[in-house]
Amino acid sequence: MTSMVTDEQARQLAKSFNGRIALNEPMKKYTSFQIGGPADMLVQPRDLQSLSVVLRWAWNEGLPLFVLGNGTNLLVADEGIRGVVVRIGPGLDSVSFDGERVRAMAGVSMPALARACAERGLAGLEWAVGIPGSLGGAMAMNAGAYSHTVGDFTREVTTMLLDGSISVKSCEEMQFAQRSSRLSHGDLIACEAVLVLEPGDPESIRCQMSEYMEDRRIKQPLHLPSAGCVFQNPSGRGAGRYIDGAGLKGLRVGGAEISRVHANFIVNVGDATARDVLILMNVARRTVYEKFGVELVPEIRVVGG
Ligand SMILES: Cc1cc2nc3c(=O)[nH]c(=O)nc-3n(C[C@H](O)[C@H](O)[C@H](O)COP(=O)(O)OP(=O)(O)OC[C@H]3O[C@@H](n4cnc5c(N)ncnc54)[C@H](O)[C@@H]3O)c2cc1C
Known part of the structure; x- marks a missing residue:
């Protein structure tokens, strides 16, 4: 190439x-x-x-x-x-506080941001402690868990256009939707965001975070490389349940495997290629459609090639 x-x-x-x-x-x-x-x-x-x-x-x-x-x-x-x-990562990751308003740069990781807010006695981002992405990535994906999404807490986002100019977007202009936002088109870069949280007791916030992490440790294959859930959840039932119901748990192609722990995760069990993962994704989509008539829509972004 x-x-x-x-x-x-x-x-x-x-x-x-x-x-x-x-x-x-x-x-x-x-x-x-x-x-x-x-x-x-x-x-x-x-x-x-x-x-x-x-x-x-x-x-x-x-x-x-x-x-x-x-x-x-x-x-x-x-x-x-x-x-x-x-x-967008180290160097672009500072966080500052003004009462319940949090100003954070896009390169801060979600667990670091959630923990910094907990220390300040600010509640709202407990669900984010197990999401390993950056704030910018979370804004692009409208990442979320346990019935919350990052868009619920966002007041405004400072963005940069591809020509280097700055534009401040309100929450409405960000068009937060299911695992997408105005940033999804790739023509706008999140630099910084203002989130608004609520006062809370640091100890209870930390307890809630530990519970969420424990839940993930039980339900997700965190010991192996992955990109989280591969498909969006169709309404009513988790994508993992359909894939499990289609008998695909543990199916392996090359170094990639449909997780035995959580069927909506594909894990890299050793030198997996993107091709291995794409084959498994296609098998999952086709089999689930044939068996249940449900179209699985990828949540992970496939890039390059
Ligand atoms: C173990 C595990 C668990 C996970 N659990 C969850 C979960 O519970 N909920 C959930 O929603 N996701 C989850 N994810 C997926 C992932 O962590 C989130 O989607 C996260 O928000 C992605 O952030 P990132 O920084 O890694 O983005 P990347 O993967 O680097 O990029 C994702 C997209 O965001 C864009 N992007 C990144 N940064 C910016 C920026 N600054 N400005 C504009 N666009 C940008 C990229 O171009 C790309 O299109 C999980 C992943 C793993 C591995």
């Missing part, structure tokens, strides 16, 4: 960019599935100024751009990703 980014282009960007630049970087290092071929270029800006520099640079160079958070909801193709992958 020919790279779209040359060494000379990387040297030019490095002159005005504060952060890490890597060429031909294996994406399996950045995904919870531990799957994915190389990104032509992966950059990790350390501040918003550098984020805008790299966006404008990629725009001017005509390079495609993909925004990466913690890579916990992604299946990256074995061929990797052409163009530039911008990782």
Whole structure:
């Protein structure tokens, strides 16, 4: 696969960019599935100024751009990703408090954010402690659990357009919906958000978090690499129940397996490829449709190729 980014282009960007630049970087290092071929270029800006520099640079160079958070909801193709992958993570992860308002940068992880809020005696994000993504990824996916979603707590989001300009979006403009939002189209990057929580007792908040984590440890295969639930839950019944009902638990292709613990998880049991996972996803979709007449819709994002 020919790279779209040359060494000379990387040297030019490095002159005005504060952060890490890597060429031909294996994406399996950045995904919870531990799957994915190389990104032509992966950059990790350390501040918003550098984020805008790299966006404008990629725009001017005509390079495609993909925004990466913690890579916990992604299946990256074995061929990797052409163009530039911008990782919003360390350096773009500060959190500050003003009463019940929390201002957090998109690179903070959801468990870290939930714990910081608990320490301040702010309740509302307990459900987020077991979601390993970044706040930016959670906003793009409208991540949620236990009947809450991140959109329920969001007041406004500071976003950057692909030309590097800033735009502040209200909660309504963010169009939060089932596992999607205005960020889902890939033309807008979440930089920072204001969430509004409620006062609570830190000890009870921590207790609730422990209960949620214990529930996950029992019900989910947390000991193996995965990207969480593969399919959205159809109304009325969990996708895992359909897949289990179709007799597919434990089905293996290459290094990927439909989890024996939770049938809506595909786990990487050893050197799985994206192709292995895609085959299992297709088998699950086809078999569930044939048996129950239900169309399973992927929740994980498949990128690259
Ligand atoms: C063990 C496990 C359990 C999980 N449990 C849950 C759960 O209970 N509920 C749930 O909803 N999800 C769950 N997930 C899935 C995942 O953690 C969430 O979807 C999470 O919000 C993804 O965040 P991320 O930073 O990893 O995003 P990534 O996987 O890096 O990216 C996901 C999407 O968000 C976009 N994106 C990322 N950052 C930004 C940004 N700053 N601006 C704009 N777009 C951006 C990407 O382009 C991509 O389209 C689980 C995953 C695992 C591995």
